Amino acid sequence: MNNQTAVRAPERRVVMDIKNLTKKFPLEDGKYVTACDDINLRAYEGETLGVIGESGCGKSTLVRTILQIHPATSGEVFFEGKDILKTKGEERRENRRKIQMIFQDPTAAFDPKMKVKDILCEPLLNFGLIKKSEIGEKARELLRMVELPEDFAERYPHSMSGGQRQRLGIARALSLEPKIVVCDEATSALDVSVQEKVCRLLVKLQKERGITYIFICHDIGLVDLMCDSIAVMYLGNIMEVIEHGRISEKARHPYSKALMRAIFKVDFRRGEKVQPLEGEIPSPRDLPSGCPFHSRCPECAEICAKEKPALKEKEPGHWTACHFA
Ligand SMILES: Nc1ncnc2c1ncn2[C@@H]1O[C@H](COP(=O)(O)OP(=O)(O)OP(=O)(O)O)[C@@H](O)[C@H]1O
Numbered sequence: 001m002n003n004q005t006a007v008r009a010p011e012r013r014v015v016m017d018i019k020n021l022t023k024k025f026p027l028e029d030g031k032y033v034t035a036c037d038d039i040n041l042r043a044y045e046g047e048t049l050g051v052i053g054e055s056g057c058g059k060s061t062l063v064r065t066i067l068q069i070h071p072a073t074s075g076e077v078f079f080e081g082k083d084i085l086k087t088k089g090e091e092r093r094e095n096r097r098k099i100q101m102i103f104q105d106p107t108a109a110f111d112p113k114m115k116v117k118d119i120l121c122e123p124l125l126n127f128g129l130i131k132k133s134e135i136g137e138k139a140r141e142l143l144r145m146v147e148l149p150e151d152f153a154e155r156y157p158h159s160m161s162g163g164q165r166q167r168l169g170i171a172r173a174l175s176l177e178p179k180i181v182v183c184d185e186a187t188s189a190l191d192v193s194v195q196e197k198v199c200r201l202l203v204k205l206q207k208e209r210g211i212t213y214i215f216i217c218h219d220i221g222l223v224d225l226m227c228d229s230i231a232v233m234y235l236g237n238i239m240e241v242i243e244h245g246r247i248s249e250k251a252r253h254p255y256s257k258a259l260m261r262a263i264f265k266v267d268f269r270r271g272e273k274v275q276p277l278e279g280e281i282p283s284p285r286d287l288p289s290g291c292p293f294h295s296r297c298p299e300c301a302e303i304c305a306k307e308k309p310a311l312k313e314k315e316p317g318h319w320t321a322c323h324f325a
């Protein structure tokens, strides 16, 4: 083929490489809660990495450890070629600017006595990126970016709807031009139509700015729509990673399949309820030997209780941590 006409697939660039990340919370009785257990994951530039799993599986702890809200127990998190867990001082502050977070309830992060323009510009002032005299103009620019009326600049956050406040949270996080934005259930509290608008906005801003999202969400349908790669977590472990495909179609791991069955085989119109997965979820204080899912796995064999399966790429772009999947 002629070189000039050859169309090359764009190269994917890893922006964050999480290696063997473990987070244990010490307890008073000398034991530990293992919230993240030897996690390996990659996030690519301009893509969205989804993280799903039952409540308590360690999703928030994973991102909080990346953001250095909690110190990691062990492991590395490479960002722009450096292990951010080892950075200090000015370098750590600069990483905080480049990796931002959008919370489920942005209101908690806003001072109710501050006007919208001050809320929006506070991070920029803290980093010395604008002068006080530029607040009004910058706030209006940020409001336009998230498709809110410019006159909201003079309002207080309590006079806005939940969806509007979530847009404020997005504008504030994006004001620092981050490379990575972590969304921890950022759209979960919104009703479906508002959620759709906020998600569209997130996708639009991602395309314009090449941002990477780490998107934590309970809604598998939404994760399928939003994400380029999807990681399934169980008891602090990554059980499956699917790149470029829907988890609802490609899930291979018995845990992921059970998660899909629990959610998709429900006829809400007939009043059926979501069936929780069978069996008790083991305590993160006493992690089971072998595969973390073996005690609940319908396909469990002898080896599963003895040997923990490594997360392996079984076909291109598809990793599973299962002896059989
Ligand atoms: N500061 C803490 N001290 C002790 N244990 C903690 C702490 N934070 C989280 N945990 C425990 O770590 C485990 C993982 O919690 P985490 O909040 O990461 O789960 P999650 O997947 O985000 O759940 P959800 O979907 O409900 O938000 C849980 O067992 C939780 O009780």
Ligand SMILES: [Mg+2]
Binding pocket: 059, 060, 061
């Ligand atoms: Mg959480």
